[in-house]
Amino acid sequence: MSSVRPDLIEKVTGRAEYITDLTVPDMLHGFVVRSPAVHARIASIDTSAARSMDGVVDVLIGEDVASFGCWGVVLKDRPIIAIDRVRYVGEPVAIVIAETIEIAENAAERVDVGYEELPRAATIQKAMADGAPLIHEHHENLQDFYFKGGAKPTQGSNIFHTYRNNVGDVDAAEAAAAYVHEDHFTFPAISHFAMEPHAVIADFKGDSLTVWAGAQTPTAVQKVLSRLFGLQLAKVRVIVPFVGGGFGGKASVKIEPLVAGASWKVQRPVRVAQSISDSMLTCRRLGAEVTIRTAVDAKGRILAKSAKLLLDGGAYSDTGSAVATKSANRIIGPYAVPNLRLEASAIYTNTVPGAAFRSIGGPQAVWAKESHMDNVAAAIGMDPAEFRLKNLAARGERTRPDLRALDMDMSELMGRVTQSFASESQASNRRSRGMAVAATDPANTPIANAIVRLKIDGSILVSVSSIEVGQGAHATMARIAAQTLKQPFSAVSTLRTDTAVAPYDWGTGASRSTVVVGLSVENAALDAADQILDMVVDVWELPKESLSLVEGGVSTGSEVLTFHQIFHRTLGVDSGEVVGRGAITPRSKKGALAESPLFWETSAGLAEIVVDEDTGEIHVPRYASAADVGRVIDRVAAEGQDEGAAAMGFGHALYEQLEFEDGQPVNATPIDYTIPRISDVPPVFDTILVENGDGPGPGGAKGMGEGAILPVAPAIANALFSAYGIRITDLPMTPEKVWRALQKRK
Amino acid sequence: MTNLHPVSFSLNGQPVEIEIPAHTLLIDLIRDRFGLKGTKRSCDMEVCGACTMLLDGDPISSCTTLAVDVDGKEITTIEGVTPPNGLSRIQNAFVLHGGLQCGFCTPGFIMAVTALLKANPHPTDEEIRHYLHGNLCRCTGYIKIFEAVKSLAAEQVSEDAALPVARQRNFRLETS
Numbered sequence: 077m078s079s080v081r082p083d084l085i086e087k088v089t090g091r092a093e094y095i096t097d098l099t100v101p102d103m104l105h106g107f108v109v110r111s112p113a114v115h116a117r118i119a120s121i122d123t124s125a126a127r128s129m130d131g132v133v134d135v136l137i138g139e140d141v142a143s144f145g146c147w148g149v150v151l152k153d154r155p156i157i158a159i160d161r162v163r164y165v166g167e168p169v170a171i172v173i174a175e176t177i178e179i180a181e182n183a184a185e186r187v188d189v190g191y192e193e194l195p196r197a198a199t200i201q202k203a204m205a206d207g208a209p210l211i212h213e214h215h216e217n218l219q220d221f222y223f224k225g226g227a228k229p230t231q232g233s234n235i236f237h238t239y240r241n242n243v244g245d246v247d248a249a250e251a252a253a254a255y256v257h258e259d260h261f262t263f264p265a266i267s268h269f270a271m272e273p274h275a276v277i278a279d280f281k282g283d284s285l286t287v288w289a290g291a292q293t294p295t296a297v298q299k300v301l302s303r304l305f306g307l308q309l310a311k312v313r314v315i316v317p318f319v320g321g322g323f324g325g326k327a328s329v330k331i332e333p334l335v336a337g338a339s340w341k342v343q344r345p346v347r348v349a350q351s352i353s354d355s356m357l358t359c360r361r362l363g364a365e366v367t368i369r370t371a372v373d374a375k376g377r378i379l380a381k382s383a384k385l386l387l388d389g390g391a392y393s394d395t396g397s398a399v400a401t402k403s404a405n406r407i408i409g410p411y412a413v414p415n416l417r418l419e420a421s422a423i424y425t426n427t428v429p430g431a432a433f434r435s436i437g438g439p440q441a442v443w444a445k446e447s448h449m450d451n452v453a454a455a456i457g458m459d460p461a462e463f464r465l466k467n468l469a470a471r472g473e474r475t476r477p478d479l480r481a482l483d484m485d486m487s488e489l490m491g492r493v494t495q496s497f498a499s500e501s502q503a504s505n506r507r508s509r510g511m512a513v514a515a516t517d518p519a520n521t522p523i524a525n526a527i528v529r530l531k532i533d534g535s536i537l538v539s540v541s542s543i544e545v546g547q548g549a550h551a552t553m554a555r556i557a558a559q560t561l562k563q564p565f566s567a568v569s570t571l572r573t574d575t576a577v578a579p580y581d582w583g584t585g586a587s588r589s590t591v592v593v594g595l596s597v598e599n600a601a602l603d604a605a606d607q608i609l610d611m612v613v614d615v616w617e618l619p620k621e622s623l624s625l626v627e628g629g630v631s632t633g634s635e636v637l638t639f640h641q642i643f644h645r646t647l648g649v650d651s652g653e654v655v656g657r658g659a660i661t662p663r664s665k666k667g668a669l670a671e672s673p674l675f676w677e678t679s680a681g682l683a684e685i686v687v688d689e690d691t692g693e694i695h696v697p698r699y700a701s702a703a704d705v706g707r708v709i710d711r712v713a714a715e716g717q718d719e720g721a722a723a724m725g726f727g728h729a730l731y732e733q734l735e736f737e738d739g740q741p742v743n744a745t746p747i748d749y750t751i752p753r754i755s756d757v758p759p760v761f762d763t764i765l766v767e768n769g770d771g772p773g774p775g776g777a778k779g780m781g782e783g784a785i786l787p788v789a790p791a792i793a794n795a796l797f798s799a800y801g802i803r804i805t806d807l808p809m810t811p812e813k814v815w816r817a818l819q820k821r822k
Numbered sequence: 823m824t825n826l827h828p829v830s831f832s833l834n835g836q837p838v839e840i841e842i843p844a845h846t847l848l849i850d851l852i853r854d855r856f857g858l859k860g861t862k863r864s865c866d867m868e869v870c871g872a873c874t875m876l877l878d879g880d881p882i883s884s885c886t887t888l889a890v891d892v893d894g895k896e897i898t899t900i901e902g903v904t905p906p907n908g909l910s911r912i913q914n915a916f917v918l919h920g921g922l923q924c925g926f927c928t929p930g931f932i933m934a935v936t937a938l939l940k941a942n943p944h945p946t947d948e949e950i951r952h953y954l955h956g957n958l959c960r961c962t963g964y965i966k967i968f969e970a971v972k973s974l975a976a977e978q979v980s981e982d983a984a985l986p987v988a989r990q991r992n993f994r995l996e997t998s
């Protein structure tokens with residue numbers, strides 16, 4: 077079945093509608109006034125000058141909505157808008173609501189806010205120091221609210237979550253080891269930089285609320301808004317048109333409560349369309365400090381690994397606790413290590429809130445662990461690839477007792493990237509190579525519902541809560557329904573995401589849609605098929621076993637009954653449809669989906685680099701990326717996911733860092749912050765997708781799209797290490813850092 | 823009341839006349855007054871190319887261009903290069919090669935590539951990279967965008983004819 081993704085046609089012609097292309101009748105525009113202070117008490121807010129301007133309808137400030145209290149998805153720590161205190165530069169303190177954006181923006185300059193500075197804690201060290209100012213006085217955990225489980229905060233401190241997992245006896249193993257090696261790495265805050273900044277339209281009408289948002293998890297937005305404003309879930313409707321990039325930055329809940337608050341105040345639709353600079357002050361990847369230690373025996377077998385990760389969660393927790401937990405899981409890698417001591421904490425700081433970002437906790441952990449692997453190999457005089465191969469967990473082996481056994485062979489991926497470079501057997505003397513691998517456990521909550529409706533003319537409607545953010549989820553769902561019902565892809569339409577019509581689903585993220593939502597679509601299509609076959613059994617009095625679906629109808633063996641004939645004769649009128657329902661729960665497939673992770677997201681990367689020794693600039697002329705994806709459903713889309721992830725990895729490796737100076741953002745604008753451009757990606761790039769058909773999803777698919785970001789930075793750092801003996805321990809690997817390291821070595 | 827200035831220009835081949843305040847940006851005029859929403863606003867600072875339109879055939883950032891400055895000129899937007907049915911060969915190549923994901927950067931890329939191929943129908947790899955340096959994409963990693971443009975650079979075409987959608991059926995997708 078070959079066919080074009082309908083969303084691509086809409087996008088390439090400019091017809092695809094994103095939030096800012098929508099207009100709701102009577103809509104007003106909101107402009108957000110943001111805190112210039114790092115940590116301060118709001119002493120006064122005077123909105124009178126702004127209010128008196130022509131075209132200004134109202135100004136929302138904290139005290140208007142203080143009675144609604146706070147919200148959160150793991151910890152309840154966030155007000156709708158700052159009430160009496162700001163905790164980071166960029167925190168919303170007022171929204172001017174006006175007839176046009178221009179008026180709102182001009183009036184925003186006349187909102188007068190008085191701040192009294194408070195002691196600040198803008199870095200992990202400062203936030204953890206004795207006597208550090210508390211960014212939140214107490215911590216309220218929301219158990220099982222968004223993810224299963226919750227946060228484990230340390231009351232009276234800035235630590236909002238700590239996760240520990242110990243296996244075996246690390247101390248005994250280290251005492252018996254031939255060699256123990258410890259390293260320390262740091263990882264910066266990184267901006268999501270989706271090309272479409274956050275934009276939301278909210279329309280509060282009495283006891284109902286409609287929100288148009290580029291939300292990756294519409295049902296989480298619905299739930300938070302329902303609780304916050306005391307509305308029935310059924311009265312909160314979240315509509316998600318095309319989304320211009322998310323990468324986690326539009327997951328959980330972001331500016332929806334803020335815009336809903338503005339609409340609540342004026343009881344009219346309000347739109348807030350942020351700039352990219354605003355979005356850079358809305359959320360970012362968590363920075364990290366990582367200490368990692370490995371003990372090996374005389375033959376190079378890893379006996380024990382311990383890791384301590386401190387994650388900079390920013391001023392509000394969002395899903396930072398989950399990021400910390402995952403970072404501890406993801407630092408194990410695809411290795412068989414009998415003794416583990418893992419600890420990860422998420423810490424409040426007076427900076428932009430941390431949030432989920434493509435492979436949560438993954439890049440932080442893999443940067444440290446794969447750089448460290450090459451250091452250990454060098455220290456014991458072993459080739460790094462050999463050291464990895466010696467310590468890989470085999471397919472079917474567990475890397476930790478509480479995690480599902482590995483469902484892939486990392487040696488296969490390592491072999492494939494190496495082969496990809498085989499045409500040039502050795503790197504020339506100007507070029508050097510480095511490798512890194514990753515195995516991560518996606519948090520792909522096995523909860524999803526789907527509806528598949530087969531209509532009398534054979535056309536099919538699929539409705540799911542998955543959003544279309546460019547990954548092709550809607551086309552994938554249509555394809556699964558088409559295959560299950562044996563109808564052409566062109567007969568199937570996937571409805572735009574709208575919680576008023578789509579059934580509950582956890583959300584779009586953690587590479588889960590193809591597998592979890594895909595299975596629910598498959599079940600719904602099977603249910604629809606069952607119903608149509610039952611009509612034939614009933615009306616034509618034929619045994620069900622003799623019937624099969626064919627394009628346009630049902631074959632009885634001797635003839636083909638069109639859907640038209642079946643509905644008409646069964647219902648007596650020339651109309652009708654069957655509604656198939658499919659659900660996935662942790663109990664589905666006899667509980668087989670409940671064990672975590674549902675599948676492993678794995679990748680290997682091999683980088684070839686050239687260093688300009690005069691400037692320290694690193695060029696990557698060649699890169700190979702391999703991932704085990706189970707089964708490819710749409711090759712072009714699947715390759716695109718990994719290429720996009722790897723390119724983001726180049727950004728993380730070489731340029732990207734959202735910088736703060738004592739809490740003040742230094743480069744939070746698209747002019748000052750660099751993401752990769754077309755000339756920055758390696759001219760020779762090999763995207764390898766390994767298919768063994770062994771995933772839990774439809775046709776043996778696994779989820780994908782997050783793995784390829786992981787090996788890039790450590791692979792480049794390892795290439796640098798192998799060629800020059802210099803080890804960069806903090807990202808990004810800017811020319812200045814590399815140059816300094818080269819100088820120091822000389 | 824703000825002073826209004828008359829501007830007349832050609833918008834996608836149609837003569838238009840309108841009175842606007844002097845500070846109106848071209849992107850707002852086209853999106854809000856003419857209702858052509860295909861052009862996207864992203865960085866709003868002339869960094870990303872998402873808002874690219876053609877001014878007398880040359881790419882410009884409409885987010886930083888004053889609308890009064892296009893008086894007497896020709897403006898082409900994504901709507902102006904989209905045939906009434908089907909796709910332009912550039913749009914078709916982006917779809918075939920998967921040169922887009924979320925699509926937010928795509929109208930800007932299509933406009934930039936339109937200008938590139940008009941000026942230089944067979945650009946080299948280096949010329950493609952150089953020309954598209956000002957267009958940012960956070961999703962694709964550019965590899966498939968590059969492949970799409972390269973396929974066009976290799977083609978011999980005289981006319982920028984619209985391709986029927988049926989042509990895209992050649993698109994190979996693997997399904998399980």
Ligand code: FES
Pocket residue numbers: 862863864865866867868869870871872873874883884885886
């Ligand atoms: S929006 Fe105009 S260049 Fe980015």
Ligand code: FES
Pocket residue numbers: 271320321546921922923924925926927928958959960961962
């Ligand atoms: S396709 Fe999303 S930014 Fe280019």
